[in-house]
Amino acid sequence: MGQPAKETGPLNVPEELRKRKRIILGELRERTLWFIKLRWWVPPSIVLGTALARWVGVEFQWSALLWLAGFILVYNFVFYQLSQKVKREACQKEDIERFTHWQVGFDYGTMFLLIHFTGGIASPFIFFFIFHITFSAIFLPRRWTYSFALVAAAGMGLIAATEYLGWIPHHDLLFHGKAMELGQQPFHRVVILGFFSGFVFITAITITAVMEMLERRILDLAELTEAVTVLNNKLNTLYAMTQAVGSKQRLEEVFSIACSELARAMDVQAISVKLLSEDRNFLQFASAYGLPEDILKHKVVEVAKSPLNRRVIEGEPFVTGHVTHGESFQFGEDLEAARLNSVQFVPLIAEKRVIGILGAYSSRPEQFGPDDLNFFRQAAGLVAIAIENARAYEAIENLIQERSRFMNRVAHNLKAPLTAIASMLEVIRNGYLEKVGGELRQYMGRVDQRVCSMLLMIDELMTLAKSQSKQRRAEFAPVDLKILADGIRQTFLQKASQKKLTFEVNVSENFPQAKADSELMEQMLENLVSNAVKYTPEGGRVGLAIEPGENDTIQITVSDTGIGIPKGEISRLFAEFFRASNVKNVIGTGLGLAIVKEIVKQHGGQIHVESEEGTGTAVTILFPASPEESLQSRVSAEMEVLSPDIVH
């Protein structure tokens, strides 16, 4: 399990935030471009407005307006070109702001001229400032909005004043040759100016206030999102750890997952697991993530000499935000040297007994709050369970190994004298010592047969014990059943032909690939076919068929026309040492089918037997094409192995 947190597929909050930021920047850029788009409409509108005004009889400096329309066209074109650059390059907010300032600057200049040529303070265009103020209130810092409002009000004041004082000419609007005299009176001018200034400032204030509120909300949301992220991380960590506890049996694996996950979720530099020795006098680092070597060199801590550790072992968590090399810290200097300011230690408790200490270390002072402590205690609970699990598993494994060693010894000691007897019999039977008469030879042959059956029984008992103790766990890998069946055919061809048996092997074409332990599968087929050959009289028929069964299963059938199994004995067929009442004169141990049963069980399959005494037997085995077991690598021996032919 590399990154279990990712497998669970939760919302990746930081990524979400970045995405949102990208969207906001994109929007800003989009609006800037949108403004350029909008500006394209201004020159034609001026031209159209001019034409319309003249048609209804309004007279004014129309040529100046057309010049201005041309000017807008030119600078908007330049802005458009620049905007393409903004679009292409990944621009920062500042670049976009600067770009906006220039646009507003040009627009203001043009607007002042437009207003000047269409009646000054009485111009119908003065309210067009509203666009820019709104726009800047939304996208630019507040000071810029007020500056724009101020510039608009001041500019208008300047125009009104200079026109009034006659410093610049006043271009009045004429209607059919008659001055419209809008805002000609100084009082009117002051009123309009006052109204205009009030309008732009109120607009600026209102929109910036709304924006401010929105920003606050966004900040709140961001904080909330961050809190959710932290919580989410912690949950994922607990989940990953729970999974690790359930699926990993090796202590190191559990530790490595727990430590790295915890460090990530709590955003700390290091996590450590210290375990108590059996006599409970020493604490030893069992695992550490992110701790510097200097600290790890104190691998063993004497509990009696460490008040802090003693406190935690007594069940009291320890949290500090400022590590000092005071009395409670044995290695305070090392922690300080590693710039670890905050530490948090909680007891690892399994079955109400403290078995060690889980520690978290952070460079930030005052890193751990009550929430962190709570979370850390929960995590410690999981780690403790994992430790207990792994220890129990190790104990069982040791027992199994012990048993296996014992079994091997016993089997070896049982086999050794039999092996010697077999070889010595061979020496006698072959007359290597002195000539042996026919009858004695035959008698020796019978002794040899019994020795062989004894050896066979030891071997089969070993196999059975091994498969039952799960020491030899089934290792599933893709198996080519055709090749397997071919091997079986080769193995039994000679024996079958000696007994003049028809031996048919059929494997379906287009077979789905099966996952099985090929060695066990081979052993199973060998046992079944060997029985069929053994118990079928001369001239009979033995068949092995492998075909797809229902529901993605594989069906293996071994059939014969042999002596069959007496009714009422089929149910006991797969019991250890069971031998049917009609086979007493054939050598066998009664273990072959028990082994078959064990193998079928390991593959999650089923056995079905149909038999009639005197007619024949058909054993059908159904097993899933892909048993749910992980693939395990296996050691392959590159050697030529010659099995002695001792079986039959």
Added chain:
Amino acid sequence: MGVKAEILLVDDDYDFREALEIILKNHGFTVRAAGNRQEALESLKVKRPDLIILDVMMTTDTEGFDLAYEIKKKYGAENLPIILLTSFLEKVRDEGPGKFQHILGEEWPAKWMFEKPVDTKKLIAKIEGILKEG
């Protein structure tokens, strides 16, 4: 073949060793026997045999293995053919390389292995095959 090859037979089971020795001698081989590692090494010093038959499980579970490695590595007898005998072919096959992997990678000390009780016909055929190939 006139004078047949010389075989060093190492097994701690006296009865088995003697029986196999008689069988091999009856097939024309010269056989020297050794009951443990020490005897085997002394015998090796005296004269290099053409082939060694070695029991895996003697005083310790892996004495035969250890000896085979020793012969290969220390005595520079890389090309000296060794046949291992074991009561637990499957066990040795499953666990053998694992036990020695940390020292020797996946290399095995012996190319051939027979399970006890030995099918002497096959064993003799194999010995003759190995010696013929040289």
